[in-house]
Amino acid sequence: MFEYDFMRTAFAAAAIVSVVSGVVGYFLVLRGQVFAGHALSHVGFTGATGAVLLGISPLWGLVGMTVLGGIGMGLLGSRLAERDVTIGIVLSVSLGLGLLFLHFFTAHATQATALLFGNVMGVDVPTLWNLAGLGAVSLTGLAVISRPLLFATLQPEVAEARGVSLRLVSVLFLSVVALAVAECVQIVGVLLVFTLMVGPAATAQALTARLGRGILLAAVIALVEGIGGVALAYVTDWPTSFWIATLSGGAYALASLRR
Amino acid sequence: MSAIVLTGVSLALGGRTILDNIDLDIAEGEFIGVLGPNGAGKTTLLRALLGLITPMRGSIRVLGQTPGRGNPAVGYLPQTRSTLARRISGHDFVAATLHGDRWGLAHQDATERREVARVLDLVGASDLARRPLADLSGGERQRLLLAQALLGTPQVLLLDEPLMSLDPHRQKVVVALVGDLARHLKLTVLFSAHELNPLIGTMDRVLYLGGGQAALGTVAEVITGPVLSRLYDTTIEVVHLGDRIFVLSAHGTTGLEGHCHADGHVHV
Ligand SMILES: Nc1ncnc2c1ncn2[C@@H]1O[C@H](COP(=O)(O)OP(=O)(O)O)[C@@H](O)[C@H]1O
Ligand SMILES: [Mg+2]
Numbered sequence: 001m002f003e004y005d006f007m008r009t010a011f012a013a014a015a016i017v018s019v020v021s022g023v024v025g026y027f028l029v030l031r032g033q034v035f036a037g038h039a040l041s042h043v044g045f046t047g048a049t050g051a052v053l054l055g056i057s058p059l060w061g062l063v064g065m066t067v068l069g070g071i072g073m074g075l076l077g078s079r080l081a082e083r084d085v086t087i088g089i090v091l092s093v094s095l096g097l098g099l100l101f102l103h104f105f106t107a108h109a110t111q112a113t114a115l116l117f118g119n120v121m122g123v124d125v126p127t128l129w130n131l132a133g134l135g136a137v138s139l140t141g142l143a144v145i146s147r148p149l150l151f152a153t154l155q156p157e158v159a160e161a162r163g164v165s166l167r168l169v170s171v172l173f174l175s176v177v178a179l180a181v182a183e184c185v186q187i188v189g190v191l192l193v194f195t196l197m198v199g200p201a202a203t204a205q206a207l208t209a210r211l212g213r214g215i216l217l218a219a220v221i222a223l224v225e226g227i228g229g230v231a232l233a234y235v236t237d238w239p240t241s242f243w244i245a246t247l248s249g250g251a252y253a254l255a256s257l258r259r
Numbered sequence: 260m261s262a263i264v265l266t267g268v269s270l271a272l273g274g275r276t277i278l279d280n281i282d283l284d285i286a287e288g289e290f291i292g293v294l295g296p297n298g299a300g301k302t303t304l305l306r307a308l309l310g311l312i313t314p315m316r317g318s319i320r321v322l323g324q325t326p327g328r329g330n331p332a333v334g335y336l337p338q339t340r341s342t343l344a345r346r347i348s349g350h351d352f353v354a355a356t357l358h359g360d361r362w363g364l365a366h367q368d369a370t371e372r373r374e375v376a377r378v379l380d381l382v383g384a385s386d387l388a389r390r391p392l393a394d395l396s397g398g399e400r401q402r403l404l405l406a407q408a409l410l411g412t413p414q415v416l417l418l419d420e421p422l423m424s425l426d427p428h429r430q431k432v433v434v435a436l437v438g439d440l441a442r443h444l445k446l447t448v449l450f451s452a453h454e455l456n457p458l459i460g461t462m463d464r465v466l467y468l469g470g471g472q473a474a475l476g477t478v479a480e481v482i483t484g485p486v487l488s489r490l491y492d493t494t495i496e497v498v499h500l501g502d503r504i505f506v507l508s509a510h511g512t513t514g515l516e517g518h519c520h521a522d523g524h525v526h527v
Pocket of ligand 2: 301302303338419
Protein backbone atom coordinates (compact mmCIF):
# COMPACT_ATOMS: atom_id res chain seq x y z
CA MET A 1 0.00 0.00 0.00
CA PHE A 2 3.03 2.30 0.30
CA GLU A 3 3.49 2.35 -3.45
CA TYR A 4 0.69 4.88 -3.84
CA ASP A 5 1.40 8.56 -3.22
CA PHE A 6 -2.04 9.15 -1.73
CA MET A 7 -1.50 6.37 0.77
CA ARG A 8 1.87 7.72 1.84
CA THR A 9 0.25 11.13 2.30
CA ALA A 10 -2.62 9.56 4.22
CA PHE A 11 -0.26 7.74 6.57
CA ALA A 12 1.78 10.89 7.16
CA ALA A 13 -1.35 12.96 7.80
CA ALA A 14 -2.78 10.35 10.17
CA ALA A 15 0.54 10.16 12.04
CA ILE A 16 0.87 13.93 12.52
CA VAL A 17 -2.72 14.44 13.58
CA SER A 18 -2.76 11.40 15.86
CA VAL A 19 0.25 12.53 17.86
CA VAL A 20 -1.06 16.09 18.23
CA SER A 21 -4.52 14.82 19.22
CA GLY A 22 -3.15 12.32 21.68
CA VAL A 23 -0.98 14.84 23.50
CA VAL A 24 -3.49 17.71 23.53
CA GLY A 25 -6.27 15.25 24.38
CA TYR A 26 -4.37 14.12 27.47
CA PHE A 27 -4.71 17.58 29.00
CA LEU A 28 -8.29 17.91 27.78
CA VAL A 29 -9.25 14.71 29.61
CA LEU A 30 -7.21 15.68 32.68
CA ARG A 31 -9.06 19.00 32.85
CA GLY A 32 -12.43 17.35 32.39
CA GLN A 33 -13.07 19.53 29.35
CA VAL A 34 -13.90 16.87 26.79
CA PHE A 35 -17.23 18.52 26.19
CA ALA A 36 -15.38 21.64 25.12
CA GLY A 37 -13.46 19.63 22.53
CA HIS A 38 -16.71 18.19 21.27
CA ALA A 39 -18.29 21.62 20.98
CA LEU A 40 -15.24 23.07 19.22
CA SER A 41 -15.49 20.48 16.49
CA HIS A 42 -19.09 21.50 15.88
CA VAL A 43 -18.10 25.15 15.82
CA GLY A 44 -15.45 24.14 13.30
CA PHE A 45 -18.14 22.61 11.14
CA THR A 46 -19.81 26.00 10.85
CA GLY A 47 -16.48 27.56 9.94
CA ALA A 48 -15.73 24.97 7.30
CA THR A 49 -19.16 25.09 5.69
CA GLY A 50 -19.10 28.90 5.82
CA ALA A 51 -15.67 28.95 4.19
CA VAL A 52 -16.86 26.73 1.36
CA LEU A 53 -19.77 29.10 0.80
CA LEU A 54 -17.32 32.01 0.58
CA GLY A 55 -14.98 30.07 -1.67
CA ILE A 56 -12.20 29.77 0.93
CA SER A 57 -10.48 26.52 1.83
CA PRO A 58 -12.56 24.69 4.44
CA LEU A 59 -9.42 24.02 6.49
CA TRP A 60 -8.93 27.72 7.19
CA GLY A 61 -12.61 28.20 7.94
CA LEU A 62 -12.29 25.34 10.35
CA VAL A 63 -9.17 26.70 12.02
CA GLY A 64 -10.53 30.24 12.22
CA MET A 65 -13.79 29.23 13.81
CA THR A 66 -12.40 26.68 16.25
CA VAL A 67 -9.80 29.15 17.51
CA LEU A 68 -12.40 31.90 17.87
CA GLY A 69 -14.69 29.42 19.61
CA GLY A 70 -11.89 28.31 21.93
CA ILE A 71 -11.03 31.86 22.91
CA GLY A 72 -14.70 32.66 23.41
CA MET A 73 -15.23 29.65 25.62
CA GLY A 74 -12.14 30.42 27.64
CA LEU A 75 -13.27 34.00 28.22
CA LEU A 76 -16.92 33.27 28.97
CA GLY A 77 -16.79 30.18 31.07
CA SER A 78 -14.08 30.79 33.60
CA ARG A 79 -16.23 29.53 36.41
CA LEU A 80 -16.54 25.78 36.44
CA ALA A 81 -20.25 25.68 37.07
CA GLU A 82 -21.02 27.94 34.14
CA ARG A 83 -18.88 26.08 31.69
CA ASP A 84 -21.22 23.38 30.48
CA VAL A 85 -24.07 25.78 29.91
CA THR A 86 -21.84 28.27 28.07
CA ILE A 87 -20.43 25.55 25.85
CA GLY A 88 -23.83 24.07 25.18
CA ILE A 89 -25.11 27.44 23.98
CA VAL A 90 -22.10 28.03 21.72
CA LEU A 91 -22.48 24.52 20.37
CA SER A 92 -26.15 24.76 19.49
CA VAL A 93 -25.87 28.19 17.87
CA SER A 94 -22.97 27.08 15.70
CA LEU A 95 -24.60 23.80 14.70
CA GLY A 96 -27.66 25.75 13.65
CA LEU A 97 -25.53 28.06 11.52
CA GLY A 98 -23.65 25.14 10.01
CA LEU A 99 -26.94 23.58 9.06
CA LEU A 100 -27.96 26.81 7.32
CA PHE A 101 -24.69 26.95 5.36
CA LEU A 102 -25.12 23.31 4.44
CA HIS A 103 -28.57 24.16 3.15
CA PHE A 104 -26.97 26.60 0.70
CA PHE A 105 -24.51 24.15 -0.76
CA THR A 106 -26.49 20.98 -1.10
CA ALA A 107 -24.54 20.42 -4.33
CA HIS A 108 -21.43 19.67 -2.28
CA ALA A 109 -22.81 16.69 -0.40
CA THR A 110 -19.51 14.79 -0.51
CA GLN A 111 -17.72 17.73 1.02
CA ALA A 112 -20.25 17.76 3.84
CA THR A 113 -19.75 14.05 4.44
CA ALA A 114 -15.97 14.54 4.45
CA LEU A 115 -16.35 17.25 7.10
CA LEU A 116 -18.65 15.16 9.24
CA PHE A 117 -16.84 11.84 8.99
CA GLY A 118 -13.37 12.76 7.74
CA ASN A 119 -11.49 11.83 4.60
CA VAL A 120 -7.86 11.09 5.25
CA MET A 121 -7.41 9.43 1.83
CA GLY A 122 -8.33 12.74 0.25
CA VAL A 123 -5.55 14.74 1.95
CA ASP A 124 -3.25 16.28 -0.67
CA VAL A 125 0.35 17.31 -0.19
CA PRO A 126 -0.29 21.03 0.45
CA THR A 127 -2.85 20.07 3.09
CA LEU A 128 -0.30 17.73 4.62
CA TRP A 129 2.13 20.63 5.03
CA ASN A 130 -0.61 22.73 6.56
CA LEU A 131 -1.37 19.94 9.01
CA ALA A 132 2.31 19.68 9.92
CA GLY A 133 2.54 23.44 10.46
CA LEU A 134 -0.63 23.63 12.54
CA GLY A 135 0.48 20.62 14.55
CA ALA A 136 3.83 22.23 15.30
CA VAL A 137 2.14 25.46 16.45
CA SER A 138 -0.29 23.52 18.61
CA LEU A 139 2.37 21.40 20.32
CA THR A 140 4.73 24.34 20.78
CA GLY A 141 1.94 26.37 22.34
CA LEU A 142 1.11 23.49 24.65
CA ALA A 143 4.75 23.12 25.68
CA VAL A 144 4.98 26.80 26.56
CA ILE A 145 1.84 26.79 28.73
CA SER A 146 2.12 23.28 30.15
CA ARG A 147 3.48 24.30 33.56
CA PRO A 148 0.79 26.84 34.50
CA LEU A 149 -1.78 24.70 32.70
CA LEU A 150 -1.10 21.72 34.93
CA PHE A 151 -1.04 23.93 38.02
CA ALA A 152 -4.32 25.60 37.12
CA THR A 153 -5.84 22.23 36.26
CA LEU A 154 -4.84 20.38 39.39
CA GLN A 155 -4.97 23.19 41.98
CA PRO A 156 -6.89 26.18 40.64
CA GLU A 157 -7.26 27.90 44.02
CA VAL A 158 -3.57 27.65 44.84
CA ALA A 159 -2.59 28.63 41.30
CA GLU A 160 -4.70 31.76 41.62
CA ALA A 161 -3.05 32.59 44.93
CA ARG A 162 0.33 32.15 43.27
CA GLY A 163 -0.58 34.74 40.65
CA VAL A 164 -1.58 32.45 37.77
CA SER A 165 -4.39 33.89 35.66
CA LEU A 166 -6.83 31.00 35.36
CA ARG A 167 -8.65 32.78 32.57
CA LEU A 168 -5.54 33.40 30.48
CA VAL A 169 -4.43 29.80 30.89
CA SER A 170 -7.89 28.59 29.92
CA VAL A 171 -8.03 30.79 26.81
CA LEU A 172 -4.55 29.76 25.67
CA PHE A 173 -5.25 26.10 26.26
CA LEU A 174 -8.56 26.15 24.39
CA SER A 175 -6.79 27.83 21.47
CA VAL A 176 -4.34 24.94 21.40
CA VAL A 177 -7.26 22.52 21.58
CA ALA A 178 -8.96 24.40 18.74
CA LEU A 179 -5.98 23.83 16.44
CA ALA A 180 -5.83 20.16 17.37
CA VAL A 181 -9.55 19.78 16.75
CA ALA A 182 -9.27 21.45 13.35
CA GLU A 183 -6.54 18.95 12.45
CA CYS A 184 -8.50 16.06 13.79
CA VAL A 185 -11.53 16.94 11.67
CA GLN A 186 -9.38 16.41 8.56
CA ILE A 187 -8.80 12.81 9.52
CA VAL A 188 -11.85 11.54 11.40
CA GLY A 189 -14.40 14.31 10.86
CA VAL A 190 -16.41 16.57 13.13
CA LEU A 191 -18.52 13.81 14.60
CA LEU A 192 -15.64 11.50 15.50
CA VAL A 193 -13.13 13.95 16.96
CA PHE A 194 -13.48 12.09 20.27
CA THR A 195 -11.90 8.98 18.80
CA LEU A 196 -8.48 10.63 18.53
CA MET A 197 -8.74 13.40 21.13
CA VAL A 198 -10.39 11.56 24.01
CA GLY A 199 -10.04 7.82 23.39
CA PRO A 200 -6.23 7.50 23.50
CA ALA A 201 -5.91 10.01 26.37
CA ALA A 202 -8.51 8.22 28.47
CA THR A 203 -6.87 4.88 27.69
CA ALA A 204 -3.48 6.24 28.74
CA GLN A 205 -4.88 7.62 31.98
CA ALA A 206 -6.41 4.24 32.76
CA LEU A 207 -3.00 2.63 32.31
CA THR A 208 -0.73 5.05 34.17
CA ALA A 209 -1.06 7.82 36.72
CA ARG A 210 2.33 9.28 35.89
CA LEU A 211 2.14 12.47 33.91
CA GLY A 212 5.11 12.08 31.55
CA ARG A 213 4.37 8.46 30.81
CA GLY A 214 0.69 9.22 30.33
CA ILE A 215 1.36 11.89 27.71
CA LEU A 216 3.80 9.66 25.86
CA LEU A 217 1.40 6.73 26.03
CA ALA A 218 -1.51 8.83 24.75
CA ALA A 219 0.59 9.90 21.77
CA VAL A 220 1.70 6.33 21.00
CA ILE A 221 -1.81 4.89 21.36
CA ALA A 222 -3.25 7.59 19.11
CA LEU A 223 -0.48 6.98 16.58
CA VAL A 224 -1.10 3.24 16.48
CA GLU A 225 -4.85 3.78 16.16
CA GLY A 226 -4.49 6.42 13.44
CA ILE A 227 -1.97 4.47 11.34
CA GLY A 228 -3.78 1.20 12.02
CA GLY A 229 -7.06 2.74 10.94
CA VAL A 230 -5.63 3.89 7.61
CA ALA A 231 -4.02 0.49 6.98
CA LEU A 232 -7.19 -1.41 7.86
CA ALA A 233 -9.22 0.92 5.66
CA TYR A 234 -6.90 0.17 2.75
CA VAL A 235 -7.15 -3.56 3.27
CA THR A 236 -10.91 -3.74 3.86
CA ASP A 237 -12.05 -0.74 1.83
CA TRP A 238 -14.19 0.28 4.81
CA PRO A 239 -14.02 3.90 6.04
CA THR A 240 -10.87 4.94 7.95
CA SER A 241 -12.91 6.73 10.59
CA PHE A 242 -14.82 3.56 11.33
CA TRP A 243 -11.57 1.70 11.98
CA ILE A 244 -10.03 4.46 14.09
CA ALA A 245 -13.20 4.71 16.16
CA THR A 246 -13.29 0.94 16.63
CA LEU A 247 -9.62 0.72 17.60
CA SER A 248 -10.03 3.68 19.95
CA GLY A 249 -13.10 2.22 21.64
CA GLY A 250 -11.54 -1.24 21.83
CA ALA A 251 -8.33 0.04 23.39
CA TYR A 252 -10.25 1.99 26.00
CA ALA A 253 -12.43 -1.00 26.84
CA LEU A 254 -9.37 -3.23 27.26
CA ALA A 255 -7.60 -0.66 29.42
CA SER A 256 -10.67 -0.24 31.62
CA LEU A 257 -10.99 -4.00 32.07
CA ARG A 258 -7.36 -4.25 33.11
CA ARG A 259 -7.86 -1.66 35.81
CA MET B 260 7.89 39.82 65.95
CA SER B 261 4.48 39.89 64.38
CA ALA B 262 3.74 37.59 61.45
CA ILE B 263 0.27 38.89 60.66
CA VAL B 264 -1.17 42.26 61.62
CA LEU B 265 -4.62 43.53 60.74
CA THR B 266 -5.55 47.11 61.60
CA GLY B 267 -9.17 48.19 61.28
CA VAL B 268 -9.74 45.79 58.41
CA SER B 269 -13.16 45.46 56.79
CA LEU B 270 -13.69 42.81 54.14
CA ALA B 271 -16.64 42.81 51.77
CA LEU B 272 -17.81 40.37 49.09
CA GLY B 273 -20.37 41.35 46.49
CA GLY B 274 -21.14 44.56 48.39
CA ARG B 275 -21.82 42.71 51.65
CA THR B 276 -19.54 43.30 54.60
CA ILE B 277 -18.27 39.96 55.85
CA LEU B 278 -15.81 41.15 58.51
CA ASP B 279 -16.01 44.60 59.99
CA ASN B 280 -13.23 46.63 61.57
CA ILE B 281 -10.99 43.73 62.61
CA ASP B 282 -7.78 44.23 64.59
CA LEU B 283 -5.43 41.28 64.96
CA ASP B 284 -1.83 40.73 65.89
CA ILE B 285 -0.43 37.25 65.40
CA ALA B 286 3.14 36.55 66.43
CA GLU B 287 5.65 34.54 64.42
CA GLY B 288 5.48 30.86 65.21
CA GLU B 289 1.95 30.96 66.62
CA PHE B 290 -0.56 28.23 65.81
CA ILE B 291 -3.96 29.89 65.51
CA GLY B 292 -7.19 27.94 65.23
CA VAL B 293 -9.64 29.96 63.11
CA LEU B 294 -13.12 29.01 64.20
CA GLY B 295 -16.62 30.14 63.53
CA PRO B 296 -19.83 28.98 61.90
CA ASN B 297 -20.28 28.43 58.19
CA GLY B 298 -20.24 31.75 56.44
CA ALA B 299 -18.50 33.57 59.30
CA GLY B 300 -15.71 34.63 56.94
CA LYS B 301 -12.89 32.16 57.66
CA THR B 302 -12.20 31.56 53.96
CA THR B 303 -12.62 35.26 53.20
CA LEU B 304 -10.04 36.18 55.83
CA LEU B 305 -7.51 33.66 54.53
CA ARG B 306 -8.03 34.82 50.95
CA ALA B 307 -7.46 38.40 52.07
CA LEU B 308 -4.18 37.31 53.66
CA LEU B 309 -3.21 35.82 50.29
CA GLY B 310 -3.96 39.10 48.54
CA LEU B 311 -6.92 37.62 46.64
CA ILE B 312 -9.33 40.02 48.33
CA THR B 313 -8.44 43.66 48.90
CA PRO B 314 -9.78 45.09 52.15
CA MET B 315 -12.42 47.77 51.87
CA ARG B 316 -10.80 49.59 54.80
CA GLY B 317 -7.79 49.13 57.01
CA SER B 318 -4.42 47.57 56.43
CA ILE B 319 -3.13 44.00 56.35
CA ARG B 320 0.49 43.08 56.90
CA VAL B 321 1.80 39.58 56.35
CA LEU B 322 5.46 39.26 57.36
CA GLY B 323 5.67 43.02 57.23
CA GLN B 324 4.30 43.33 53.69
CA THR B 325 0.99 44.06 52.05
CA PRO B 326 -0.36 40.69 50.88
CA GLY B 327 0.36 40.05 47.22
CA ARG B 328 -0.41 37.16 44.96
CA GLY B 329 2.49 34.78 44.53
CA ASN B 330 4.22 35.40 47.85
CA PRO B 331 6.43 32.31 48.28
CA ALA B 332 6.60 32.83 52.02
CA VAL B 333 2.93 31.87 52.37
CA GLY B 334 1.75 28.28 51.89
CA TYR B 335 -1.95 27.72 51.18
CA LEU B 336 -4.26 24.77 51.49
CA PRO B 337 -7.59 25.84 49.97
CA GLN B 338 -11.00 24.76 51.20
CA THR B 339 -12.47 24.05 47.78
CA ARG B 340 -10.86 20.95 46.45
CA SER B 341 -12.52 20.85 43.09
CA THR B 342 -10.15 18.59 41.27
CA LEU B 343 -9.19 15.74 43.49
CA ALA B 344 -10.60 12.81 41.55
CA ARG B 345 -8.01 12.98 38.79
CA ARG B 346 -6.15 9.97 37.52
CA ILE B 347 -2.77 11.44 38.22
CA SER B 348 -0.24 10.35 40.80
CA GLY B 349 0.00 12.19 44.10
CA HIS B 350 3.62 12.94 43.32
CA ASP B 351 2.82 14.67 40.02
CA PHE B 352 -0.04 16.50 41.71
CA VAL B 353 2.31 18.01 44.28
CA ALA B 354 5.00 18.63 41.67
CA ALA B 355 2.58 20.68 39.56
CA THR B 356 2.47 23.28 42.32
CA LEU B 357 6.23 23.81 42.34
CA HIS B 358 7.04 26.73 40.02
CA GLY B 359 3.64 26.21 38.42
CA ASP B 360 3.44 29.98 37.99
CA ARG B 361 6.25 29.96 35.42
CA TRP B 362 5.76 29.47 31.71
CA GLY B 363 7.38 26.56 29.98
CA LEU B 364 7.56 22.82 29.89
CA ALA B 365 6.16 21.01 32.92
CA HIS B 366 9.38 19.14 33.41
CA GLN B 367 11.02 18.85 36.81
CA ASP B 368 14.79 19.13 37.08
CA ALA B 369 16.78 17.31 39.76
CA THR B 370 16.54 20.17 42.28
CA GLU B 371 12.78 20.36 41.85
CA ARG B 372 12.40 16.61 42.21
CA ARG B 373 14.38 16.75 45.45
CA GLU B 374 12.14 19.53 46.75
CA VAL B 375 9.01 17.51 45.98
CA ALA B 376 10.53 14.44 47.65
CA ARG B 377 11.37 16.57 50.69
CA VAL B 378 7.82 17.83 51.29
CA LEU B 379 6.31 14.40 50.62
CA ASP B 380 8.67 13.01 53.24
CA LEU B 381 7.76 15.79 55.69
CA VAL B 382 4.11 14.74 55.67
CA GLY B 383 4.88 11.02 55.45
CA ALA B 384 3.35 10.68 52.00
CA SER B 385 6.30 9.37 50.01
CA ASP B 386 4.69 5.97 49.48
CA LEU B 387 1.12 6.97 48.88
CA ALA B 388 2.25 9.62 46.37
CA ARG B 389 2.81 6.85 43.86
CA ARG B 390 -0.91 6.09 43.70
CA PRO B 391 -3.46 7.97 41.59
CA LEU B 392 -5.22 10.78 43.40
CA ALA B 393 -8.57 9.26 42.51
CA ASP B 394 -7.75 6.13 44.52
CA LEU B 395 -6.72 7.92 47.73
CA SER B 396 -8.80 8.43 50.86
CA GLY B 397 -9.71 11.90 52.12
CA GLY B 398 -7.00 11.80 54.78
CA GLU B 399 -4.35 10.75 52.28
CA ARG B 400 -5.27 13.54 49.90
CA GLN B 401 -5.13 15.95 52.81
CA ARG B 402 -1.50 14.98 53.35
CA LEU B 403 -0.69 15.71 49.73
CA LEU B 404 -2.42 19.07 49.94
CA LEU B 405 -0.42 19.82 53.03
CA ALA B 406 2.75 18.75 51.21
CA GLN B 407 2.15 21.22 48.38
CA ALA B 408 1.58 24.00 50.92
CA LEU B 409 5.05 23.29 52.31
CA LEU B 410 6.85 23.67 48.96
CA GLY B 411 9.48 26.36 48.93
CA THR B 412 10.16 27.47 52.46
CA PRO B 413 6.98 29.14 53.63
CA GLN B 414 6.99 30.96 56.94
CA VAL B 415 3.23 31.19 57.13
CA LEU B 416 0.74 28.39 56.47
CA LEU B 417 -2.89 29.21 55.70
CA LEU B 418 -4.87 26.00 56.00
CA ASP B 419 -8.55 26.24 55.12
CA GLU B 420 -10.53 23.48 56.83
CA PRO B 421 -8.06 20.65 56.45
CA LEU B 422 -10.24 18.52 58.72
CA MET B 423 -13.28 18.70 56.49
CA SER B 424 -14.87 15.26 55.99
CA LEU B 425 -12.31 13.39 58.04
CA ASP B 426 -13.29 11.03 60.85
CA PRO B 427 -12.27 12.06 64.41
CA HIS B 428 -9.20 9.81 64.45
CA ARG B 429 -7.91 11.17 61.14
CA GLN B 430 -8.60 14.69 62.36
CA LYS B 431 -6.32 14.14 65.35
CA VAL B 432 -3.59 12.74 63.11
CA VAL B 433 -3.72 15.76 60.76
CA VAL B 434 -3.72 18.27 63.63
CA ALA B 435 -0.78 16.52 65.28
CA LEU B 436 1.11 16.45 61.99
CA VAL B 437 0.59 20.16 61.37
CA GLY B 438 1.51 20.92 64.99
CA ASP B 439 4.78 18.98 64.67
CA LEU B 440 5.67 20.58 61.35
CA ALA B 441 4.93 24.05 62.70
CA ARG B 442 7.24 23.48 65.64
CA HIS B 443 10.05 21.99 63.57
CA LEU B 444 9.89 24.48 60.73
CA LYS B 445 9.00 27.44 62.98
CA LEU B 446 5.87 28.19 60.97
CA THR B 447 3.06 30.56 61.76
CA VAL B 448 -0.15 28.60 61.16
CA LEU B 449 -3.71 29.73 60.62
CA PHE B 450 -5.80 26.57 60.72
CA SER B 451 -9.49 27.05 60.07
CA ALA B 452 -11.90 24.45 61.38
CA HIS B 453 -15.50 23.76 62.15
CA GLU B 454 -14.89 22.15 65.49
CA LEU B 455 -12.89 23.40 68.39
CA ASN B 456 -12.02 20.17 70.13
CA PRO B 457 -9.57 18.57 67.67
CA LEU B 458 -7.39 21.69 67.94
CA ILE B 459 -7.31 21.95 71.74
CA GLY B 460 -3.83 21.22 73.05
CA THR B 461 -2.18 22.01 69.72
CA MET B 462 -3.22 25.56 68.99
CA ASP B 463 -1.71 28.44 70.89
CA ARG B 464 -4.66 30.77 70.48
CA VAL B 465 -8.08 30.74 68.91
CA LEU B 466 -9.49 33.30 66.49
CA TYR B 467 -13.23 33.15 66.66
CA LEU B 468 -15.22 34.78 63.87
CA GLY B 469 -18.91 35.50 64.07
CA GLY B 470 -21.37 38.25 63.26
CA GLY B 471 -18.72 40.16 61.33
CA GLN B 472 -16.58 40.39 64.45
CA ALA B 473 -13.47 38.60 65.60
CA ALA B 474 -12.13 37.56 68.99
CA LEU B 475 -8.52 36.44 69.38
CA GLY B 476 -7.15 34.89 72.56
CA THR B 477 -6.51 31.69 74.40
CA VAL B 478 -9.30 29.15 74.51
CA ALA B 479 -9.94 30.11 78.12
CA GLU B 480 -10.29 33.78 77.11
CA VAL B 481 -12.36 33.42 73.96
CA ILE B 482 -14.48 30.32 74.29
CA THR B 483 -16.56 31.75 77.12
CA GLY B 484 -20.22 32.52 77.43
CA PRO B 485 -19.79 36.31 77.48
CA VAL B 486 -17.42 36.56 74.50
CA LEU B 487 -19.40 34.23 72.25
CA SER B 488 -22.68 35.80 73.34
CA ARG B 489 -21.31 39.14 72.19
CA LEU B 490 -20.19 37.70 68.81
CA TYR B 491 -23.53 36.04 68.23
CA ASP B 492 -25.61 38.71 69.89
CA THR B 493 -27.53 36.11 71.85
CA THR B 494 -27.05 34.06 75.01
CA ILE B 495 -24.45 31.36 74.63
CA GLU B 496 -23.14 29.00 77.24
CA VAL B 497 -19.90 27.10 77.27
CA VAL B 498 -19.76 23.75 79.01
CA HIS B 499 -16.53 21.97 79.90
CA LEU B 500 -16.77 18.20 79.99
CA GLY B 501 -13.44 16.57 80.81
CA ASP B 502 -11.00 18.14 78.37
CA ARG B 503 -13.69 18.73 75.77
CA ILE B 504 -15.61 21.95 75.35
CA PHE B 505 -19.19 22.36 74.16
CA VAL B 506 -20.75 25.57 72.97
CA LEU B 507 -24.47 25.71 73.54
CA SER B 508 -27.07 28.23 72.62
CA ALA B 509 -29.41 28.96 75.48
CA HIS B 510 -32.49 29.45 73.33
CA GLY B 511 -31.84 26.81 70.76
CA THR B 512 -33.03 29.32 68.20
CA THR B 513 -33.02 27.96 64.68
CA GLY B 514 -29.94 28.86 62.80
CA LEU B 515 -27.93 29.50 65.89
CA GLU B 516 -27.98 25.87 66.91
CA GLY B 517 -26.65 25.00 63.53
CA HIS B 518 -24.17 27.80 63.90
CA CYS B 519 -22.58 26.48 67.04
CA HIS B 520 -20.22 24.21 65.24
CA ALA B 521 -17.65 24.35 67.94
CA ASP B 522 -19.87 22.00 69.88
CA GLY B 523 -19.58 18.25 70.01
CA HIS B 524 -23.00 17.85 68.38
CA VAL B 525 -24.85 18.14 71.67
CA HIS B 526 -28.44 19.16 71.29
CA VAL B 527 -29.83 21.67 73.67
N1 LIG C 1 -18.38 35.94 45.82
C1 LIG C 1 -19.16 36.23 46.86
N2 LIG C 1 -20.03 37.26 46.82
C2 LIG C 1 -20.80 37.56 47.87
N3 LIG C 1 -20.79 36.89 49.02
C3 LIG C 1 -19.95 35.85 49.15
C4 LIG C 1 -19.08 35.46 48.08
N4 LIG C 1 -18.37 34.40 48.49
C5 LIG C 1 -18.75 34.14 49.76
N5 LIG C 1 -19.70 35.00 50.16
C6 LIG C 1 -20.33 35.07 51.48
O1 LIG C 1 -19.35 35.49 52.39
C7 LIG C 1 -19.60 34.94 53.66
C8 LIG C 1 -18.33 34.40 54.22
O2 LIG C 1 -17.97 33.27 53.50
P1 LIG C 1 -16.71 32.39 53.88
O3 LIG C 1 -15.55 33.27 54.09
O4 LIG C 1 -16.59 31.34 52.83
O5 LIG C 1 -17.14 31.74 55.26
P2 LIG C 1 -16.53 30.47 56.00
O6 LIG C 1 -15.27 30.08 55.30
O7 LIG C 1 -16.32 30.93 57.41
O8 LIG C 1 -17.55 29.40 55.94
C9 LIG C 1 -20.70 33.92 53.48
O9 LIG C 1 -21.88 34.45 53.97
C10 LIG C 1 -20.79 33.74 51.98
O10 LIG C 1 -22.11 33.48 51.61
MG1 LIG D 1 -14.75 28.42 54.35
